[in-house]
Amino acid sequence: MEKIKVIHYINQFFAQIGGEEEAGHPVEFFPGEVKGPGMAFNQAFGDEAEIIGTVVCGDGFFNENIDDTTEKILAWVEEQKPDLFIAGPAFNAGRYGVACGTMAAAVQEKLGIPAVTGMYVENPGADMFKDKVYIASTKNSAAGMRDAVKVMAPLGLKLARGEEIGASCQDGYIPQGIRVNFFEEERGSKRAVKMLLAKLAGKPYTTEYPMPAFDRVDPQPAVKDMAHATIALVTSGGIVPKGNPDAIESSNASHYGEYDITGVNDLTSDEYETAHGGYDPTYANEDADRVLPVDVLRDMEKEGKIGKLYDKFYTTVGNGTAVASAKAFAEEIGAKLKADGVDAVILTST
Numbered sequence: 001m002e003k004i005k006v007i008h009y010i011n012q013f014f015a016q017i018g019g020e021e022e023a024g025h026p027v028e029f030f031p032g033e034v035k036g037p038g039m040a041f042n043q044a045f046g047d048e049a050e051i052i053g054t055v056v057c058g059d060g061f062f063n064e065n066i067d068d069t070t071e072k073i074l075a076w077v078e079e080q081k082p083d084l085f086i087a088g089p090a091f092n093a094g095r096y097g098v099a100c101g102t103m104a105a106a107v108q109e110k111l112g113i114p115a116v117t118g119m120y121v122e123n124p125g126a127d128m129f130k131d132k133v134y135i136a137s138t139k140n141s142a143a144g145m146r147d148a149v150k151v152m153a154p155l156g157l158k159l160a161r162g163e164e165i166g167a168s169c170q171d172g173y174i175p176q177g178i179r180v181n182f183f184e185e186e187r188g189s190k191r192a193v194k195m196l197l198a199k200l201a202g203k204p205y206t207t208e209y210p211m212p213a214f215d216r217v218d219p220q221p222a223v224k225d226m227a228h229a230t231i232a233l234v235t236s237g238g239i240v241p242k243g244n245p246d247a248i249e250s251s252n253a254s255h256y257g258e259y260d261i262t263g264v265n266d267l268t269s270d271e272y273e274t275a276h277g278g279y280d281p282t283y284a285n286e287d288a289d290r291v292l293p294v295d296v297l298r299d300m301e302k303e304g305k306i307g308k309l310y311d312k313f314y315t316t317v318g319n320g321t322a323v324a325s326a327k328a329f330a331e332e333i334g335a336k337l338k339a340d341g342v343d344a345v346i347l348t349s350t
Helices: 038-045 059-065 064-078 094-111 124-129 142-160 188-200 282-287 294-301 323-339
Strands: 004-011 026-033 049-057 084-091 113-120 133-136 230-235 238-239 257-260 272-274 306-313 344-348
Touching: 004 038, 004 064, 004 094, 004 142, 026 064, 038 049, 038 142, 049 059, 049 064, 049 133, 049 142, 059 064, 059 094, 064 282, 084 094, 084 142, 094 113, 094 124, 113 124, 124 133, 133 142, 230 294, 238 257, 238 306, 272 282, 294 306, 306 323
Parallel strands: 004 049, 004 084, 084 113, 113 133, 230 306, 230 344
Antiparallel strands: 026 049, 238 272, 257 306
16 A cells, blocks of 8 residues: 655754754755654654655744745645645744644645644644644643654544544544534433532543633722822834844744833834734834834823833734743733832733
8 A cells, every 4th residue: 555645844943953043944845854753753654654755944934934935835745746744743832833834724725635733722823723724732842742743643644544533532633613413322411410420529521511711810900199100011012122133023922022211202213113023014113102102101201190101111022922922921021010110001012
């Protein structure tokens, strides 16, 4: 029996080229070569499939050149005529997840070749592509590589063979929001009683209707004396000093910036711009105060409506940024503001 042919997509880190310092590594194709986690996939495939080539691209390069890079990879894949395309797994790496999801969806949609990838459920790529391609549910770091391959390899083989895919709980992929009618072995009342007894006994059980989990943040009491309050500005709109000195990514930011605005009354186009890649930057670049209203807060400061504008602002890019990353940024920024006696924060978006 002829083996199923597979093309594998990975980033610069898993290709052992380098870490963040090599995120700008341009896209390359290595026909006939197996790299990084591809070796684990080949082992898991056994005699059924084999990787016939590996595509490697830096996460930063892909996300900054999405259209051109996608077209280039599609041309390589079409030329090789594989039976399956595998991307990643990306775990919780947001830019990598976006790249894997983009390529898996493009290969499937434009070339008609089945594709599978793998991500942690909080990866922004998972939300973007879970209804378009099968995304194996993985742990949040590469420590879960072995488990990820165990799910992705058989799922990919089923797709390549055209076999029916089971429920997400059976085949290990992130739920796609699709409901399908089927017959259970036991009627609902019997299953419900079993779950109740397990719950009462403190034993594990799996609900058939998981509820979404939402963060709930208790509102803080109102500021009693605004005329003497210190107000800080924080934004996910990507406003940065000209030239983006800290190289905050335009998508899936891995860090935030802290910038001094002591004596700054207006964010002029000569000194400030946006690094954000998720909206038209024209108006923000013309006048960054449209996103981060330093000018208005300075006027309020002069008029005595607020005590003072905090002498620093914090900024990052919300476009595709992982929820876990955003929470980490908020905890660090919040601790700094609290330590400096800031009374309230104005958080702006795009």
